[in-house]
Amino acid sequence: MKLSSPKTLFFALTLVVNTAFAQEKAETSEAKPINIEKQLKGFDDYANKLLKDWNCPGIGVGVVYKGKLVFAKGYGYRDYGKKLPVTPNTLFQIASNTKLFTAVSAGMLVDDGKLSWDKPIKNDVPTLNFYNNDLNNTVTLQDMLGHRTGISRHDMVWFKSNITGKQIFDKIKYLEPSAPLRTKFLYNNLLFSTIGQIISQKSGKSYEAFVHENILNPLQMTTSTFEEAAMRKTGDFVVPYNEKRDSDILYEIPIYFDGEGLNPAGGLMSNINDISHWLMALMNDGKYNGKQVIPSDVLKATLEPGLSLPNSPKYNEILNANYGLARMSVPYRGHLLLMHGGDLNGIHSQISMMPKDNIGVVVFVIGDQSAVLYNTITSNVYERLLGLSQTPWSERLLKDHIDAKKADKEARSKATNSQIPNTKPSHPIADYLGDFSNEPYGTITISQKDKDLQFKLNNLILPLHHYHYDRFDTDNDENLGQYSINYRTNPQGDIDGFTISLDEGEVFFNKKVDANFSNPQKLKIYEGKYESAGTIVTVALKNDQLTISIPGQPDYQLVPYKENEFKLKEFSDIKVVFKLENGKVTSVTQVSSTGEFELKKKE
Structure with missing residues (x-):
């Protein structure tokens, strides 16, 4: 998840490309073994220069090659204020890199026959309701995991809340789609949270317990956790620092934790050593230490092409991005690259692999100002290991960053240009x-x-x-x-x-009006028949909602407004006022622009 602005909250995406290009001839052959020490010579100097150029508090880098962790190193500080170094054991919130754990967990239930990839999810989970029946009858598990439901983010539903997974599950029915199904890639964290609830329903245990039992424990990811208390107990975790927007001053920001409801979308915390085990399994057809931890067919399903993503308007090295199920693919300079990013305020991660070259890379970065370094470092590591020329990503992106920072400052200086002076509110x-x-x-x-x-x-x-x-x-x-x-x-x-x-x-x-105005027991006093000039209307409670029935017209819902006053739900310019004497209703008056019409209550 990334909080780049309050209105654009997202668990970040990264560079991707259509897997069809993966068959292009690589610039270097994997047949030739890679000398890790030789190929990464000079990388330390490169990483330290990035820290300085980008005002970055700390970076962590890990490399897996042929099933082994061959490089694991921290640069800078995990806690800039206390000058505590980043280590291979430093816990980072991996944010949206949690999503693949969720997709794999759901796939395990597909293997068990409890879910289906490509049939309407409502067939397996009848209690799940979408905005309309079209979605109810068509949305699949693949659609939800591939961000192709047409339902956009709505991240402010969960941001800075204590919302539960069940509450999110129940809110899905209110999310109106903004694009037709399977026509547009629209990232959605709430749907991943919902899948976490589905995993819990189908497995009979919490989402977190399922992931621990079926993935983390078999992969010996002993430090990885969803719990803040467990993270703090290790004593080796990230304290995020960001750069002030109008200066180069670094300042500490609070570590952001979502409610447990967002764990399936981005709640896992891990480190280089643990994530290396995950990479080993992903690159070895789901096997770890000789045991099949992740079903092979589940991994294949996560790589099935979904929707393509827009190309960069500026850089041509990465084109035709494609998202599968919680991970993406790109032919980077002739080598198939699978990857996903994760972002929270001040903490950023990228987990990637070149499976045909037996290389996996994990990059952690501290500081929003330097978030793009997980792309920069990832590309640089692969280029070094494969003997390719080094693309000047840092130089390019740093210029973009400086230009964007300048433009943001200039824009904020004009924030009041549209303000009309000397006006007052229309009400007290x-x-x-x-x-x-x-x-x-x-x-x-x-x-x-x-x-x-x-x-x-x-x-x-x-x-x-x-x-x-x-x-x-x-x-x-x-x-x-x-x-x-x-x-x-x-x-x-x-x-x-x-x-x-x-x-x-x-x-x-x-x-919101006083809740007492909607109390069904209170509303009962308004029930009855009312008459004027031979016309009789009926006021009655239906499903705890007060309605008024007029001969020859549809029933109208009366919405509580003030004490003894209601508005017609269908007509905002009409209100209905009940008159009481000695605690009993004596009449009802319709008030509108055409006048007031009183009807007496019939005994």
Whole structure:
């Protein structure tokens, strides 16, 4: 997962290319053995130069060759403040590199006959519901693992929350697709979380227990863990440091941990030594120490071509990217390269292999400013080992980074250019406060804090300031980003919600009313028949929702609004007001732009 901006959250993808190109003749033949020490001569100087050029706190690099870990080394610091070095045992959050563990786990259940790759997943998991029946009847496990459902990220559903896997599973039905099925690659962490829940349902044990029992333990990945406490107990783990956006100052940021619900998408922590065992198995048809840990057919399934990714508009070395199931393929200079990246704030990883050359590489990088180094280092290691000329990736990408940093600073200097001066909110400040809800995102709370307002979504809390008219903006935090909310006034003149840009689009949050107004026991007092000029309407509770029935018209749902006041769900400009005397309802009045129409309650 990568938090490059609050509106573009992702477990990062990396360089990929269509496996069809994998048959191209390699520039060097694997028949000739590789002298690791000779080929990596000068790499230490190269890595240390990267630390300096990119203001990078620390890097970890591991190389597996012909089934053995032949190189494992740290550069710089795992804790820059305390000057503690990166070691082959330093635990990094591998973020989206967890996804292949999830795909393999699901594949094991396919092998057991409990799931199917290419039949509708709902056939195997009836309780899973998508946004519509078209998706229910067609989405497969392969679609979910290959990010080809047409459902986009919606990462703010889980960001800085304590959301559980079951809660995510239940929210999938609210995620409207933004592209037709199997037409566009749209990365989705929530669907991987959902697969974790499915693994738990089908195996009868937690997702984490399944992965430990079937993968980590057989591969002797003894330090790898999903638990923060276990990570801290080792004493050798990463403390992330980022570069200030307008300077070269490094500062510590909190280690980010998602709720357990995101573990299947990116919750595993591991190190060079442990990941080398994973690479050995992946490169040896699923075998480790002579034992078949991962079924061979499962590994083959993860490599089946899915959807191609867009090509870089600037660099031509890597073209025609293709994503399989939780990993990608690219013919890098004539050699088949399989890879995936993983990103969290301040911590970045890439796990890759050239299976036909018997080489695997793991790279860990600390610092968002130097995240792209996992691509740079990965390419450089392979080029050195294969005797290829070294592509100047660092020089190219460093120029891009410096240009982007300059452009970002210039853009922020113009942030208030569109602000209209000397405007005021249309309502008293108290009207803008309260809880505002949306499915699937949950609740945003706007509260008063000292002389200002405060914005809270899950555990994301930021100051909120008036911008102009009924627009309010949070501070532009360099880690958490900025949010702009635009309040809406309903036809009755009240603030009834706001629009905010989250993830890939605008989302509307309704202002929540007092929960007592929706209490079915309270709503029962409004039931009955009401009459005016020979017309009789009926108010009744149906599935705990209050409805009004008018002869010759469809039933209308009455949405609680204020004490004894409701709005018609279908018509925002109409409200219904009940009149009470001595605790009993005596009449109901329809209020709209055309007037007020009162109907007396029939005894």
